[in-house]
Amino acid sequence: MEVAADSTDIAPSAYNRYQELKDFDETKSGVKGISDSGLAKIPRIFVRPADEIIRDRSKSRAAGLQIPIIDLKNLATNRQGTVEQVLEAAHKVGFFRVVNHGMPESVLEGAFAAARAFHELPKEVKAEYYGRDGKRRVRFSCNFDLYMTTYASWRDTLFCRMEPEPLDPQELPLVCRDTIMEYSKQVRAVGIALLELLSEALGLKPDYLVNMNCAKGHALLYHYYPACPEPDLTLGTANHSDPDFFTILLQDDIGGLQVYYQDQWVDVPPVKGALVVNIGDLLQLMSNDIFKSVEHRVLSKDVGPRLSIACFFTLYEDPTSKIYGPIKELVSEDRPALYREITLREFMTHYYSKGLDGISALTPFRLPS
Ligand SMILES: O=C(O)CCC(=O)C(=O)O
Numbered sequence: 001m002e003v004a005a006d007s008t009d010i011a012p013s014a015y016n017r018y019q020e021l022k023d024f025d026e027t028k029s030g031v032k033g034i035s036d037s038g039l040a041k042i043p044r045i046f047v048r049p050a051d052e053i054i055r056d057r058s059k060s061r062a063a064g065l066q067i068p069i070i071d072l073k074n075l076a077t078n079r080q081g082t083v084e085q086v087l088e089a090a091h092k093v094g095f096f097r098v099v100n101h102g103m104p105e106s107v108l109e110g111a112f113a114a115a116r117a118f119h120e121l122p123k124e125v126k127a128e129y130y131g132r133d134g135k136r137r138v139r140f141s142c143n144f145d146l147y148m149t150t151y152a153s154w155r156d157t158l159f160c161r162m163e164p165e166p167l168d169p170q171e172l173p174l175v176c177r178d179t180i181m182e183y184s185k186q187v188r189a190v191g192i193a194l195l196e197l198l199s200e201a202l203g204l205k206p207d208y209l210v211n212m213n214c215a216k217g218h219a220l221l222y223h224y225y226p227a228c229p230e231p232d233l234t235l236g237t238a239n240h241s242d243p244d245f246f247t248i249l250l251q252d253d254i255g256g257l258q259v260y261y262q263d264q265w266v267d268v269p270p271v272k273g274a275l276v277v278n279i280g281d282l283l284q285l286m287s288n289d290i291f292k293s294v295e296h297r298v299l300s301k302d303v304g305p306r307l308s309i310a311c312f313f314t315l316y317e318d319p320t321s322k323i324y325g326p327i328k329e330l331v332s333e334d335r336p337a338l339y340r341e342i343t344l345r346e347f348m349t350h351y352y353s354k355g356l357d358g359i360s361a362l363t364p365f366r367l368p369s
């Protein structure tokens with residue numbers, strides 16, 4: 001295996017990293033642009049210390065966890081049993097798969113086709129959407145945290161903030177407009193059904209989390225991971241937990257998603273038609289750690305592109321300043337509050353200031369024990 005020639009060359013302090021990031025960013029064509037140019041070596045802004053990735057990859061082989069499967073078909077006949085499965089999965093692993101969720105295969109196929117259609121548009125057309133201005137509800141970029149993290153990741157993303165104020169479809173690229181609107185509507189309905197189960201799993205009324213506005217807003221992230229000529233030197237998505245209430249993820253059949261469980265990286269292999277659901281930081285905080293928002297990442301591959309679509313349920317910098325803290329029914333003398341109360345604005349400001357650095361965004365809000 002080829003390893004970076006000399007680790008001192010890639011140390012971010014050893015070169016004018018900012019200039020190289022800027023030069024790359026100004027191409028407005030993302031990692032797909034690099035991959036299309038046929039480069040055999042990846043630019044050093046993407047290169048991680050070789051030992052970090054090799055060590056991590058060997059760790060992942062030892063793991064044998066099966067990601068729990070929640071079959072929504074069982075809801076009518078055994079709701080309580082399903083709620084118990086959700087509790088176990090959200091508490092122990094923080095990740096589960098959902099099957100028989102009611103979204104037709106044609107909608108899932110359409111969602112992937114839309115993702116591909118956008119990312120494979122001519123570079124000049126995509127460039128119109130390229131940018132990092134948080135006020136733009138539809139924006140395309142390579143790594144939202146490009147200038148913040150130590151190492152860039154081999155991934156491009158089309159970000160679309162769909163709700164709470166409904167997005168004007170005209171803001172979406174024509175090539176994927178209708179399918180994004182349709183997917184958004186359907187995934188929101190699945191999200192509400194899951195929030196009811198998650199509420200019951202916490203021993204609360206089914207509408208509790210919906211009434212806390214946990215499905216009021218969502219964004220869709222259409223990720224595109226081109227084949228990488230040196231996959232062992234970088235990552236598709238760096239280690240992170242999600243800064244939302246929860247996430248519904250659709251991944252294609254390439255693979256690469258891993259979750260950190262009991263000190264090991266565990267593969268989350270693709271299952272056709274299944275959704276992957278994970279608990280985000282805000283539900284971990286509200287549930288007072290009954291639910292876990294766990295670290296996950298995506299490996300780069302020499303095959304691709306890999307497509308995935310993440311639906312983040314959150315209100316982002318919610319201007320209403322609603323307060324979120326551990327739910328009072330879940331706090332007792334035996335189980336005191338583990339976090340202080342926060343506003344989403346405060347939480348997101350912290351999150352955007354740090355990027356995907358593998359440190360939980362909840363850390364500054366944890367109360368001393
Ligand atoms: O592409 C994936 O499978 C995961 C993406 C992800 O973790 C995210 O968008 O937060």
Ligand SMILES: [Fe+2]
Pocket residue numbers: 240241242296
């Ligand atoms: Fe994530």
